[in-house]
Amino acid sequence: MYRETGGPEVLRLVDRDPLVPGPGEVRVRIAVSGVNPTDGQARAGDGHAKTFPDVTPHHDGAGVIDAAGEGVDRSRIGERVWVFLAAAGRPTGTAAEFTVVPADQAVPLPGAAGFDVGAALGVPALTAHRALTVAEDGPGRLRPGALEGKVVLAAGGAGAVGHAVIQLARWAGATVIGTVSNAAKSVLATAAGAHHVVNYREGDPAAAIREIAPGGVDVVAEVALGANLALDFAVLRSRGTISVYANQGDRPVELDVRQHLVRNTRFQFIVLHTAGPRARSAAVEAVSDAVADGALPVGEAHGLPLLRFPLERTADAHRAVDGGAVGKVVVDVP
Incomplete structure (x- = not known):
């Protein structure tokens, strides 16, 4: 204490x-x-x-x-x-x-x-569920098949929330892309279940993501908005969603409003404490179902x-x- x-x-x-x-x-x-x-x-x-x-x-x-x-x-x-x-x-x-x-x-x-x-579970898994369920045309609660046909980008795929985003999105049927900063974290994001992993410090990460998802990413679960906004915008589809649960590095966010107006970008800022009882209840139910399905394992072998x-x-x-x-x-x- x-x-x-x-x-x-x-x-x-x-x-x-x-x-x-x-x-x-x-x-x-x-x-x-x-x-x-x-x-x-x-x-x-x-x-x-x-x-x-x-x-x-x-x-x-x-x-x-x-x-x-x-x-x-x-x-x-x-x-x-x-x-x-x-x-x-x-x-x-x-x-x-x-x-x-x-x-x-x-x-x-x-x-x-x-x-x-x-x-x-707790904060990471419930935050991840919230990040994946705020899109305009997306589900309000995850279950198998709820994200079928969707592409999810988990920024910082080796972190605790990024790990839960990967696992829950895959459980719900999405194609999951994780971004990481080095080879060791790439191994972890892959072990968590990401279908594709992109090192954002090498080559052209936007081109690599666009090659995987030519139509663009549906949902970005974002851990460092100030650092990653340009990349997020480069790969986001029209009417796509950027779910922001942190701003690691505290880099200021510079927003080109006109660009996002044209794209109809949706930004959702997430703090679990104030998400509201309905969102928390849906998250608890879905996370419990995912645990029962064996979809949220932990340990190095699971990323x-x-x-x-x-x-x-x-x-x-x-x-x-x-x-x-x-x-x-x-x-x-x-």
Whole structure:
């Protein structure tokens, strides 16, 4: 937990009494906690107001429900679940032995899926679903065949969200292109399921993408809009969508409005916290179906290496994420 914002050094391991779930809540004994860039941003106070004296970080995790509050079916006790947005507007994130969340934010984890998969869902997978379902003529919820005939470009295909974009888009039937910066990341994007991978630092990436998709890309899931907008526009079809969930590098975005007017470009900016209950509910349902279908595996063989830290080294886990570690950083909770 942390009492003041700052670098990873503000994180402390403390003992406290187990949380008690209130009405409509469940308590989850956490097995694996997932770490995302937004967790570090909140800890650092970067655009996130600290509203509680003590904060336990991390939105995502997986474990077992061990207590249920009033109004929650007690048959859920003992259920394996994945947890999302645990620290959104609450001080009780998943970097702890126990967290308490609203019951609908603890989602049943199919028996074949391990806690590593569950901890890697949450922010990355739900954001990816949102990115793939905001097109004017696209589906509002993914399922097999929902993106049949569509071309999806996953910018930064070796990142956690890019990885989920590739997996979900392929599960939904799209042709998937990933862009990466080096050969090692190309291997990861291919392992995730991308049909084609383009190194944007070599040759003419726009020409390479246009060769794959002569009619243009339907949806771009964009992680660095300032750096990639020119490439996105060069490959986007008319009435195509650029779904923006980050601007890595913080390069200013220079927008030629006339070009995009003519193209009828749709820009959708995405933050999961404010996406609204309908979009989140559709994402949770679709992601759960994809997990049940075995479509969202993790690990290096599946394009998302896991970087593990014990709970007492959560600060080191944050340093890894802050430093741009490739793969999914997770914290094992004893």
